[in-house]
Amino acid sequence: MRIDCDIHPGLEGTRATLLPYLDAHWQEQVTSRGIDGLDLTSYPTTMPLSCRPDWRPERGKPGSNFALLKAQALDGLGASYAICNVLYGAQAAFDPYLAAAFCRAINDWIAAEWLAREPRLRASIVVPMQAPDLAVEEIERLAGDRRFVAVLVLVQGETLLGRRHFWPVYAAAERHRLPIAVHSGSQYRTAPSSIGWPSYRLEYYIAEAQAHQAQLLSLILEGVFGKFPGLKVVMMESGVSWLPAFMWRANKTWKGVRVEVPWVDRPPADIMRDHVRLTTQPFDAPPAQADVERLIEQIGSERMLLYASDYPHWQFDGDCAIPQGFPASLVTRMCRDNPLETFARLEAPA
Amino acid sequence: MATRAQSTRWGEAMVRHVVATTSEIAPGGNKVVTVAGREIVVFHVNGEFFALRNRCPHEGAPLAKAACVAHLKSDEPGRFQRSRVGEMLRCAWHGWEFDMRTGQSFCDPLRVRARAYAVAVEAGETLAKGPYVAETFPVTVEERYVLIDI
Amino acid sequence: MADVLERADAQGAAAVTAQDKLKVIDCDIHPSLHARADLYPFLAKRWQHHLETYGGHLRTPFTSTTPYPRSSPLLARRDAWPPSGGPPGSNLAFMRQQHLDPINIEFGMLQVLDLLVVSQQNQEFGSALQRAINDWQLECWSRPEPRLKPSILVSQDHVEAAVAEIERCAATGNYVQVNISPRANEPLGRRRYWPLYAAAQAANLPLGIHVGGYGGHAPTGGGWPSYYNEEHHSNAHSMAAQLTSLIIEGVPERFPRLKFVFIEGGFGWVPAISWRMDKHWQRFRDEVPHVRRPPSETVRERFWFTTQPIEEPEHAGDLRAVIEWIGVDRLLFSSDYPHWDYDDAHSAFKIPLTDAERRKIFNGNARAVYALG
16 A cells, blocks of 8 residues: 655636635635636746656646546556645635635535545645634534545744644644644745745755744644644655754754743654654655665654655656665555554545 | 761761861852862752762763752643752753752653762761761861762 | 763763863854943944944844843853853953863854844944954954954945955954854845955955844744744754855855855754755756756865754764764864853764864864964
8 A cells, every 4th residue: 555645736726726616705806806826936837846747737737637647646656545735825815714715615626626536535624824713614614524634734834833823723633633734835924944035946945844844843842742642743845854953953952941841841853753744755865875774763763754756746757756765664654554644534434 | 858868878888078067058059079089069959968970961061050940840831830949950051950869860861860979967966976087177066067978 | 870971971081081182173162242342442432322322223122132032141151151250251361261271272263243243234333343343353352362263253234344344354364264144134145245255255264154143034934933942943944044045046156265164053954955955956957057066065065064063863873974974074163162052072072083083073174174274
């Protein structure tokens, strides 16, 4: 069994795709005000990373063709299940009610036109984190549909994910056994890092790894995992290889300034091993295979990694998305056991 | 109170050293002494005396310069549960926390600790009688003294 | 338990023996002002008045402290307060007694954080301050104590004044590097800073980038953290981002003789960012055609990293892998004296080092980078 924890069905546009899933008010707003084009700056559809050339449809956005996705992501890469993470940027709008309405529409669209047509597909619930209470509403609305297996947020939002005002979202997610999928991508509220706004998309993309780390620190140090012991968080499309050095530094700082956060009652690295998972594409690998093995050992747990292709993003060539040099025992775990343990609803009857 | 139990170990290899009068170390304060070639810091807190090697096991900072703080725990973000005020040391350099009583570190109590020494408090009268090693420490019967077992 | 202590003690003892014989070059020492007035001999009356009234103007809510309270008063080791008074780092005699002499320091590179010259919004004031601080370093620290080497501290966002100051100070022949902040208005690779790099290169001085500063941006891409635990860690992220910016913008190619020293960011993060830059450069090559080589090659030739705060892996031996991945030639020992997260030259490294490695990390690498002869 191979469970692909991160694929991206593409959405053609608000008018082209989501109109049937909006209520009368928002349909009128969209059509009369020309509200459309919420493709994220993080992933312009035409840039090479956004779609591997042999996966790019002749017409339409990357990942938007159902038949192609089936043939390529599911059959071609050998997925028993695949989790759909829609990156159309409803979460990034400022108007919370627009964001909430569009998130609802995205979720209804993915359910009706993808999950209903292909039993191997699952999805993350897209939520408007700019209004946490509305995010909770959306989680509650879809909690009964077992095909939704996670809650999706972007790694670069307005405030760090550990903050108290997000806790009702985690309470709802924990209650319904939904991990939080924190995916690369930005609401562009602040610069991608403390140094300011980069010139190049390459710099921006590289900085996503640091954003993932900052979010993990926030979640851990604000005490989210103590408060919600059943909660898991999945860092998606993060690059992974930063993990061991990050764990060491997090432990080091905590040992010295624990008094600031005494509710963090064990080393951050231990908390991560229990609560944090990472998808394996891209994997920013050391050049030598022996070093890949050393890095995996340094992570200190075979439970943290989750297989993913990141389809249709261009992270690898060929039809094997498993990073080179991963030990066989890890590969088995990350393709099957770890995803099943993390996405507890995945194999539950619909 | 200080370690009466250890006093029965007199006669084993441990040697007792008089290091201070009780009155010379103010509550909340400490005194650094050199005993048998080791630099040791003696703390006075909450009516008791504790002794640790004056060297943090992390990178060697002098524990005599540590901040003496409460034992701090929390079961809920934003709540701060204090006890044993003044009995925890936050090392002067990296802030690692050690229990004055046992030398155990807070963050890794099984594997990281400062060396702790058994401490006793004896009256000058008793010391004047018994065969304790007073070294160069002048003893009078009116005072009470802090002793360390090494 | 006793085993752990004794093993550490034994390792420490062996290290001390080897260390005793080695003169150390410390690439990060922080002298501080005893009082504002210490600067006055180097500061015009107009700016003395300004300092006493309007003071510094920084993008942070408090006039005299950080919104992320530190681990200890003034960010310092609790034992570093000079007995005769003044803040940690303000007394040369005490610095000699507590740090320079016992650690057997051959040279120490000065890094001045007082008054945060690098982040002053009032650019004329910032220029006056930087001149004063650079003069103060030389007159009050380096001249009486030749082991201490001053750095040309400049406010990078006032580029013209920075260039003038680099030229002024470099002409004296006494300064060992140009110092800027990684929290500037824009990423340091951006073109507006290139004249500054030209000046540093022309002066044959390395560019030292020391953590800290208020650049007006949130410390993370997800917003503002709540805790010092997070903010302290974000220094490593800032450094990773600046490494990326400088390389992706092509600064090392444009200034082929310029060396870059990253100070007080540690080094554990370096391998993964190098791998990440290499991997994704492949995919974005036509966005950045001026980046002609894998970024990691440039890291290995032109960038150095001071060792403090030293990485502390859960299994101490893993530090060996990190050093191999970065290359032992890239590491420059630093203490960060008198700050709380100070690294002691004898005890910081918890793995055995060969004599050759020890000589490089604690002396030879810095000697070469800073041309100390």
